[in-house]
């Protein structure tokens with residue numbers, strides 16, 4: 001059995017928000033979420049816009065304040081580390097961002113962008129860093145002479161390759177890909193996804209893959225967590241999730257993907273209405289107001305994420 005690399009337990013992330021009349025309150029973008037990622041595998045987090053995917057990723061990478069819970073990587077709780085221990089642990093978790101246009105410093109040459117995490121975290125002796133940068137360029141399919149260029153001299157796909165080389169520079173164990181191909185056109189998406197898979201195989205990387213695109217997720221994942229309003233509503237291995245979804249929200253999400261539709265011959269379901277106000281979430285199931293199967297008990301209490309099979313958990317009292 002594959003060992004767990006990342007164990008996220010009861011992670012919550014909240015943002016302070018101003019209400020009318022100057023009062024402030026908290027918005028729980030991620031609310032008591034737990035999941036694990038096995039070494040060498042990809043866990044994807046999917047869900048509609050605003051479900052909390054990016055905030056969960058930033059919480060795991062410790063890039064947002066006001067997080068609570070545990071992010072245990074290789075036995076250490078990343079959220080509890082300080083000082084030198086934190087700096088050392090930062091090398092193990094790197095992130096690739098959505099927008100290859102805004103995530104690279106336009107004033108730095110590509111080689112400096114790729115080298116920067118090594119300099120700030122202190123991985124690799126100083127004299128070895130230029131050779132390491134050259135090696136990383138080759139690994140991501142860029143030419144050595146491109147090291148001297150600035151970000152605006154690259155295409156979107158090439159920029160994302162620089163972002164990947166930068167993320168690899170500290171020899172991380174976990175890479176968080178936040179909508180890493182969403183800003184690219186379809187042909188370039190496929191190239192970058194293939195590169196990510198090859199690097200995973202060659203370097204034994206573990207990915208936490210954030211995406212709203214189920215076609216991409218189907219291609220990349222070993223396991224999938226479905227988020228709705230800050231909660232995980234279903235977690236399963238890829239085949240179970242796509243072939244035997246249990247949560248009404250997952251079923252609706254899958255039916256909205258044309259390619260998945262064709263394969264599974266399901267009728268397209270529309271999700272009626274909008275999600276509830278995130279500042280005032282309902283007491284019971286958060287999907288209740290939009291669910292075709294809702295009954296009184298759904299509104300009374302939040303359903304726990306219970307096992308429904310091997311490696312398959314669902315938070316729904318009506319799940320079948």
Ligand SMILES: Nc1ncnc2c1ncn2[C@@H]1O[C@H](COP(=O)(O)OP(=O)(O)OP(=O)(O)O)[C@@H](O)[C@H]1O
Nearest residue numbers: 015027029048049050051052053054055056212278
């Ligand atoms: N800095 C912030 N301040 C206040 N609220 C925020 C902040 N960032 C996110 N939120 C809120 O947190 C919730 C989750 O947002 P998040 O961006 O994590 O969702 P998402 O699933 O990644 O959506 P998208 O795909 O659109 O990025 C949303 O209600 C959003 O409005």
